[in-house]
Amino acid sequence: MSDVYAKPLPPIDGLNAPFWAGARAGKLMLQRCLDCAQYRFPASRYCPSCLGERSEWQATSGQGMVVSYCGFHKAYWPSFAGDVPYDVVQVRLKEGVQLFSNLVDVPRERIKIGMKVRAHFDAVTDAVTLVRFKP
Amino acid sequence: MPSISNQTAIAGIGQSEYGRNLPDSQLKLGARALKAALDDAGLQREDIDGLSIHMGWPLGLDYDRVAEAYGLNTRWAAQTWLHGRFVTSALQQAAMAVACGLANVVACVTAISFTRERQILGGPGDHEGSREDGGTHGESPSYGLTAPAGGAAIAMQRYMAMYGATSEQLAAVPIAFRKHALLSPYATMKKPLTLADHQRARMVVDPLRLFDCCLVTDGAAVAIVTTMERARDMKKKPIPIAGMQGMRSGRDEFIFAPPNLGINQQPAHSRRFTAADNEVFAMAGVGLPDIDGLYTYDAFSPLILFVLERFGYCGPGDAAEWVQNGRIELGGELPMNTSGGLLSEAHVGGWNSILEMVRQLRGEVGPRQIPNAKHLQFSTCWGDSVILGNAL
């Protein structure tokens, strides 16, 4: 399937590599500070809360809440032309960090700020699994 | 340490024509704007010894090419890339350079050929948005959050849910600016805009409709900055830079949302701004009631609501109601973007509004003149500001 997927793919070999490796294995991994226990996203070498250098990647609950959303009616990239209108959501995970993503199989009129969602792992190519969400 | 307040001034302004698909190159548009600004100030190009460039790569030329192309010999340069957030940044750096003696006369130059660069505006050519940590406006292309409009739309959706604001209320912003554009000879948009037109127009990124999103145009603008002392000897009345403050950044900030709204990695607690947040007023020696007009980078209409709240013109969540009934129109309590802004005049990186402020303070704009304009403020919802005064 990787040769037919035309949409943009995230860089998976940077600091966030464990996040993408985790997604491929069906886990939502987050970096956590070993000094102050705060989770953080995106990944960074130093903890934004305490500047601690020690961290580890932990599998998380994959549970979160929709904080906001928007609906793209314009395809800024040709590869999304077949999808418009499509929705993008912002999810706040139970662990406190926020990320942009999509809901799976939820029509726009049913998207509500505050709705509880859980991670859904969507293998879009052999190498990349995107983290989407389901109610 | 002496204050920089009123020590520097805008001594000359110039522009090219604004419009879509202009035949001239970015360099040619910029040359026309520079010549007009030199003429406006009564200067020769040999007098320019500093450059503050608001257009660098990938959407524009760098300072060295600009100097070379225009036959300038400069001893100081600053350069930002073409993001609206750097309007006052470029202006402030010019003011600081002349105040510190690093240059005598700085030309702030922006020249834009957006209609030739569409691919870069949120398209596959937008490598900025494809970085590992995403783009400045929340771009996350693999999930389809591919353009700056998405960041503004997500912020507005949350704002609507929190405060009950509506798309009909938001329409007051582009409607006001369209009225102003109809009075600007430079404006791209020539027809009135009604609430029905706004509501009927297609969605771009829901909840933002077509007229909530700025124009994509070409054009150039130049502002010449020097010390107040030098400016007094030039051709036109100098417009002093009375106050300024830099853009804010940190974990409470996201470029297209009020601080703490909860967008991107912001925490979610709204807060009221205090005098300490907005030192631009103290530097200029004025208060909110002294500001005769407000200008902002109106890439998307929610940004107008957010800047009003940030600078204390109204409280958190109040702006959608506050902008109703002509309050931000000419003749209203706080006219905003009086030449039409990016939404209706042209997208010249926000410099079209800086030029408009200078013309207003000189009393040159005829039908759209704010009577007795003494202080005009340019601010953005990410917290930077410049207050221009009126030297008497």
Ligand SMILES: [Zn+2]
């Ligand atoms: Zn820490």
